[in-house]
Amino acid sequence: MNLEQLFLDNKEQTIAGRYLTLDSIEPILQRLNTNNELSIIGQSVLGEPIYKYQIGSGSIKIFLWSQMHGNESTTTKGLFDFFNVLKSGSAFATQLLEKFIFCALPMLNPDGARLYTRENANKIDLNRDSQDLTQPESNILRTTFEAFQPDYCYNLHDQRTIFGVSDTGLPATMSFLAPSYNDEREINPSRLKAIELIAGINDVLQQYIPGQVGRFDDSFNLNCIGDTFQYLGVPTLLFEAGHFPNDYEREITRKYVFISLVSSFQILSENDIVFKGIDNYLNIPQNKQAFYDFKYKNIKINYDGIKKLSNFAAQYKEELIDNKIQFNAYVVEIGDLSDRFGHIVYDLEGAELSDIEDNNLELHKKADFCLKNDTKFVNGLIKK
Known part of the structure; x- marks a missing residue:
């Protein structure tokens, strides 16, 4: 059959x-x-x-x-x-x-x-x-x-x-x-x-x-x-x-x-x-x-004046808004992340966050950010 x-x-x-x-x-x-x-x-x-x-x-x-x-x-x-x-x-x-x-x-x-x-x-x-x-x-x-x-x-x-x-x-x-x-x-x-x-x-x-x-x-x-x-x-x-x-x-x-x-x-x-x-x-x-929805590798982060490569992850939260489910991505972890895979993986190749206001990495913050190379991410995804 x-x-x-x-x-x-x-x-x-x-x-x-x-x-x-x-x-x-x-x-x-x-x-x-x-x-x-x-x-x-x-x-x-x-x-x-x-x-x-x-x-x-x-x-x-x-x-x-x-x-x-x-x-x-x-x-x-x-x-x-x-x-x-x-x-x-x-x-x-x-x-x-x-x-x-x-x-x-x-x-x-x-x-x-x-x-x-x-x-x-x-x-x-x-x-x-x-x-x-x-x-x-x-x-x-x-x-x-x-x-x-x-x-x-x-x-x-x-x-x-x-x-x-x-x-x-x-x-x-x-x-x-x-x-x-x-x-x-x-x-x-x-x-x-x-x-x-x-x-x-x-x-x-x-x-x-x-x-x-x-x-x-x-x-x-x-x-x-x-x-x-x-x-x-x-x-x-x-x-x-x-x-x-x-x-x-x-x-x-x-x-x-x-x-x-x-x-x-x-x-x-x-x-x-x-x-x-x-x-x-x-x-x-x-x-x-074993998974995150998004895994971002090799971003350069400023730690007390020293720039180091790190990784971070974002996860969709399913939110009921106006009787529709919206998938909104939030930052859930920053660090090594070697113990988990990503359904979507981005290698940022050492790029840094841009200097625009509020463009920083914080846990539980919406995964909207820009890099200094003008690459922009909206709701976890790269904006093309």
């Missing part, structure tokens, strides 16, 4: 970019609701509806939820692309619907989505509330889990551009984790199922993004929902959608979310999990904080 063509044929064209709210997805949900698959199962802190979309009649029950963190929308886009496959009427769709029941909460945190924040409206990280269950959204997720009794859980997230694949210099475009179920991080039959499935997904992704798949840290924290569901005996997969070069809107990454979802269901549908122990999973390199 040509998974890239399947994506192009089923990509949901009405949503794009990073800012995805309930307003964005409600029309799609209504369009997909051709056979009473859609229901409202509760409300957020601010009274927004939380939707469940359930489809299929098979014996394998798949539970998926996205935008638990409101500013993590890439997997939501990939989820809707996959829903379009299920509604396509194709032989593949029929195969999936006869094999699986999919129960999805496509936007668990609609308040955080509207505010473009990780937390909900009460400023609580829902992914640290799986034990105390202090928030309505956390309770809805847990209640749905208990009622549905899934065979597999898919915990769908985004991660920041700072993450790379170990020390390879490649971005972690997709990362995965089979969460631990105890402090010792032991492997029981339930966790092994998640491990083997992730290894199968990785085999597929290496054909498309070789070297750009990471393995997330598996330190145990029962307050995290994935760890809780793994602890309760349900194989759980954490998806982390990350950066693809120059794809800050995550429109390329969404394709690899889609491919990951589809390939995982192909594997399960065909009972094609190859039990090779955990080696294939552990051979996926560790997800690591």
Whole structure:
């Protein structure tokens, strides 16, 4: 099967970019609701509806939820692309619907989505509330889990551009984790199922993004929902959608979310999990904080009257302004920086900052500056 063509044929064209709210997805949900698959199962802190979309009649029950963190929308886009496959009427769709029941909460945190924040409206990280269950959204997720009794859980997230694949210099475009179920991080039959499935997904992704798949840290924290569901005996997969070069809107990454979802269901549908122990999973390199958005090398800086070569880095901050996400670059570090790569790297070749007023390097300052050679940078990028 040509998974890239399947994506192009089923990509949901009405949503794009990073800012995805309930307003964005409600029309799609209504369009997909051709056979009473859609229901409202509760409300957020601010009274927004939380939707469940359930489809299929098979014996394998798949539970998926996205935008638990409101500013993590890439997997939501990939989820809707996959829903379009299920509604396509194709032989593949029929195969999936006869094999699986999919129960999805496509936007668990609609308040955080509207505010473009990780937390909900009460400023609580829902992914640290799986034990105390202090928030309505956390309770809805847990209640749905208990009622549905899934065979597999898919915990769908985004991660920041700072993450790379170990020390390879490649971005972690997709990362995965089979969460631990105890402090010792032991492997029981339930966790092994998640491990083997992730290894199968990785085999597929290496054909498309070789070297750009990471393995997330598996330190145990029962307050995290994935760890809780793994602890309760349900194989759980954490998806982390990350950066693809120059794809800050995550429109390329969404394709690899889609491919990951589809390939995982192909594997399960065909009972094609190859039990090779955990080696294939552990051979996926560790997800690591390894990048800045911008790295500037060899700028000459005046240190107490002595001019020395140094380096500095800038990072985009995603800011919601007039209902649009703006990527604004700020200086985040000055110094050696040899421990990190840059998605964009400039060698300033010993140039100095110009002498215009306020044209200095300061942490947390917008990355707008000029050099004495008349080169100008605006919002981190060289102005041509």
